[in-house]
Amino acid sequence: MYKLKEFKIKWGMVIDLDKCTGCGACMISCQAENNMAPMPDATDKMYSLTWMLVYRLTNGKSFPDHDVAYLPRPCVQCGNPNCVPVCPVIATTKDEEGGIVSQISPRCIGCRYCMAACPYHSRYFNWHDPVWPQGMEKTLTPFTSTRPRGVVEKCHYCHHRFKAAKEKARYDGRDPMKLGEDDYIPACAENCPTGAITFGDLKNPEHKVAQLAKSPYAFRLLERLGTDPQLYYMSKREWVRRQGDNYLEHEPTKGV
Amino acid sequence: MFDKEWLPEGVERCSFGKFVVWIGFLVVFVLMGVYASYVVWSQGLITTGLNNYFAFGLWIVFDLAVIALGAGAFFSGFLTYILRIDQLKNIINLAVIVGFVCYSGAMIILTLEVGQPLRAWFGYWHPNVHSMLTEVIFCITCYLIVLIIEFIPLILENRKLNKVRFLHHLAHNFHVYMPLFAGIGTFLSFFHQGSLGGMYGVLFSQPFAYREGFFIWPWTFFLFVASAIASGPAFTMLVATSMEKITGRKLVDFKTKALLGKIAGSLLVFYLFFKILDTWHWAMQTLPRMGLTFSQVYNEVYGTWLLWLELGICGVIPAVLLVVPKFRNQPGLLYLGAILACIGVVVNRFVFTVQTLAHPVMPFDTWQVYVPAWTEWMTCIEVTAYCILIISLSYRYLPVFPQERRLNG
Numbered sequence: 001m002y003k004l005k006e007f008k009i010k011w012g013m014v015i016d017l018d019k020c021t022g023c024g025a026c027m028i029s030c031q032a033e034n035n036m037a038p039m040p041d042a043t044d045k046m047y048s049l050t051w052m053l054v055y056r057l058t059n060g061k062s063f064p065d066h067d068v069a070y071l072p073r074p075c076v077q078c079g080n081p082n083c084v085p086v087c088p089v090i091a092t093t094k095d096e097e098g099g100i101v102s103q104i105s106p107r108c109i110g111c112r113y114c115m116a117a118c119p120y121h122s123r124y125f126n127w128h129d130p131v132w133p134q135g136m137e138k139t140l141t142p143f144t145s146t147r148p149r150g151v152v153e154k155c156h157y158c159h160h161r162f163k164a165a166k167e168k169a170r171y172d173g174r175d176p177m178k179l180g181e182d183d184y185i186p187a188c189a190e191n192c193p194t195g196a197i198t199f200g201d202l203k204n205p206e207h208k209v210a211q212l213a214k215s216p217y218a219f220r221l222l223e224r225l226g227t228d229p230q231l232y233y234m235s236k237r238e239w240v241r242r243q244g245d246n247y248l249e250h251e252p253t254k255g256v
Numbered sequence: 257m258f259d260k261e262w263l264p265e266g267v268e269r270c271s272f273g274k275f276v277v278w279i280g281f282l283v284v285f286v287l288m289g290v291y292a293s294y295v296v297w298s299q300g301l302i303t304t305g306l307n308n309y310f311a312f313g314l315w316i317v318f319d320l321a322v323i324a325l326g327a328g329a330f331f332s333g334f335l336t337y338i339l340r341i342d343q344l345k346n347i348i349n350l351a352v353i354v355g356f357v358c359y360s361g362a363m364i365i366l367t368l369e370v371g372q373p374l375r376a377w378f379g380y381w382h383p384n385v386h387s388m389l390t391e392v393i394f395c396i397t398c399y400l401i402v403l404i405i406e407f408i409p410l411i412l413e414n415r416k417l418n419k420v421r422f423l424h425h426l427a428h429n430f431h432v433y434m435p436l437f438a439g440i441g442t443f444l445s446f447f448h449q450g451s452l453g454g455m456y457g458v459l460f461s462q463p464f465a466y467r468e469g470f471f472i473w474p475w476t477f478f479l480f481v482a483s484a485i486a487s488g489p490a491f492t493m494l495v496a497t498s499m500e501k502i503t504g505r506k507l508v509d510f511k512t513k514a515l516l517g518k519i520a521g522s523l524l525v526f527y528l529f530f531k532i533l534d535t536w537h538w539a540m541q542t543l544p545r546m547g548l549t550f551s552q553v554y555n556e557v558y559g560t561w562l563l564w565l566e567l568g569i570c571g572v573i574p575a576v577l578l579v580v581p582k583f584r585n586q587p588g589l590l591y592l593g594a595i596l597a598c599i600g601v602v603v604n605r606f607v608f609t610v611q612t613l614a615h616p617v618m619p620f621d622t623w624q625v626y627v628p629a630w631t632e633w634m635t636c637i638e639v640t641a642y643c644i645l646i647i648s649l650s651y652r653y654l655p656v657f658p659q660e661r662r663l664n665g
Contacts, residue, residue: 046307055621087387088387088390091382110371111371116311116459116462116612149300245619
């Protein structure tokens with residue numbers, strides 16, 4: 001079986017679900033940043049490309065006890081990803097510094113085995129040819145490749161921004177392996193209006209994410225499956241934390 | 257008859273005109289499938305019923321099912337050439353043809369199934385040694401080559417071709433080395449049948465499919481092998497019987513069929529024993545560890561009825577029918593047992609493919625239902641028609657059944 005790889009830097013994210021309003025700014029900024037062409041029918045979520053998807057969670061109770069939470073879900077960047085060992089052509093790997101699960105579009109044969117392996121539905125197949133309406137092609141991010149029909153794609157924490165941050169650090173005479181918190185921020189985290197998304201190095205105690213991930217209110221999606229995600233969520237609401245994993249009725253919720 | 261001198265010696269065949277009509281009937285379905293393939297290749301997989309939830313669907317079920325049913329070729333070859341069960345020589349030619357059409361048919365479907373067909377060769381060029389699918393890609397290709405090598409001497413046995421001195425000796429030499437190819441075929445087929453099961457068993461993030469196991473192999477690796485060698489011989493026997501019904505001629509003696517039934521039944525008992533143990537362990541240990549209960553991984557559509565159908569109606573019942581001599585020696589019950597065993601393996605492949613993906617793993621996600629599109633149905637029908645086409649041509653022009661002359665004498 002695939003073994004957990006350790007990296008000096010582990011880029012991670014903490015999303016405070018009590019701050020998230022479900023506005024969708026993260027979804028939009030992700031789509032714009034990563035060159036996703038408009039879908040013929042974007043309402044059909046069975047065929048849409050949304051590397052960052054906001055789920056709506058409810059506590060299932062009726063008014064006045066009804067409560068709602070919004071859960072943005074990029075790729076959780078598993079420490080032990082199921083998608084990597086199953087890919088027959090090594091189109092997806094976890095060799096990048098920073099522990100980001102990469103996806104090499106020109107290598108992908110579109111067998112979709114990684115999609116079958118991912119329980120988070122973080123991987124998306126290109127069902128359509130990417131077509132930009134006339135003029136819109138000018139909005140393309142020059143550092144992100146576009147993907148053809150027939151390959152699988154996924155969130156990579158805006159990896160081009162990571163590369164740019166390293167380049168800038170080198171240019172400034174700083175160590176590219178010791179990036180500051182503000183040097184590299186994915187588009188979703190940058191554009192979140194409520195500051196619900198925090199990004200940084202989970203192994204660097206000076207980064208806020210490293211502290212937040214240790215919060216008693218922090219949890220990860222489907223933790224007991226053993227995928228070891230680098231994406232943490234936070235909520236003071238127990239019912240929200242309970243929806244982070246499949247709990248049997250008698251099992252206590254993780255955290256306080 | 258127009259093609260009389262091409263027919264095997266001493267056997268009767270329908271008129272050439274009647275045969276052409278039959279072939280034309282099959283070609284219509286093949287052409288319809290070719291059109292569906294064109295639609296998929298030109299417009300992409302958006303024309304199928306697959307979506308963001310169902311990465312795998314009818315095509316993968318079809319592939320897994322025909323590969324399991326085609327296992328009669330490698331297993332019969334193993335029994336005939338390695339274990340020297342001579343009686344199976346009466347049906348080994350058909351087993352090879354069935355294996356060939358099943359595997360080549362699966363390959364045709366696979367060209368449609370990948371999103372980037374022109375990159376399919378990357379599987380050989382950039383292989384990931386951790387992936388069970390890599391092993392499947394290599395083994396299935398090599399085994400198809402072995403099946404072609406096993407099929408060639410039979411083609412060369414055609415009355416007209418065999419008159420050519422070179423081809424006659426070539427066929428003879430192929431026969432001499434056949435035990436070697438049977439051995440290679442057994443090895444290759446064993447591993448890729450297993451890896452097809454392993455493909456699902458290693459999905460540790462999919463509670464419905466995940467299985468623990470031995471070293472790098474999940475239990476599904478061994479269970480897929482066992483179910484394939486249980487249903488493969490039964491399917492070969494059913495194909496022979498169907499050909500008898502269609503042609504109105506006796507092709508294989510009942511003793512050989514009953515022997516295949518006995519082999520299939522014994523292996524089915526072996527398989528069911530471990531499959532039931534596996535299911536029990538999965539329900540009692542694996543699922544609770546992942547925070548799920550047995551009832552949570554089934555719903556109204558993909559209900560436990562599938563499990564009872566697979567293990568009960570298409571598992572225990574055919575096992576009894578095929579193992580108990582009193583039942584097995586009655587043609588009707590023998591065929592019923594074989595049909596149920598074959599349906600059982602198809603249901604098994606279906607649940608591992610579709611239900612695994614239909615089940616919502618995230619607590620706030622929802623169940624999904626998969627409905628194949630016409631393109632998927634049509635291409636599966638196309639491949640089925642192609643299989644029947646090859647078998648029809650082989651039956652007419654090749655000496656497939658060594659007993660045919662004696663049984664119809």
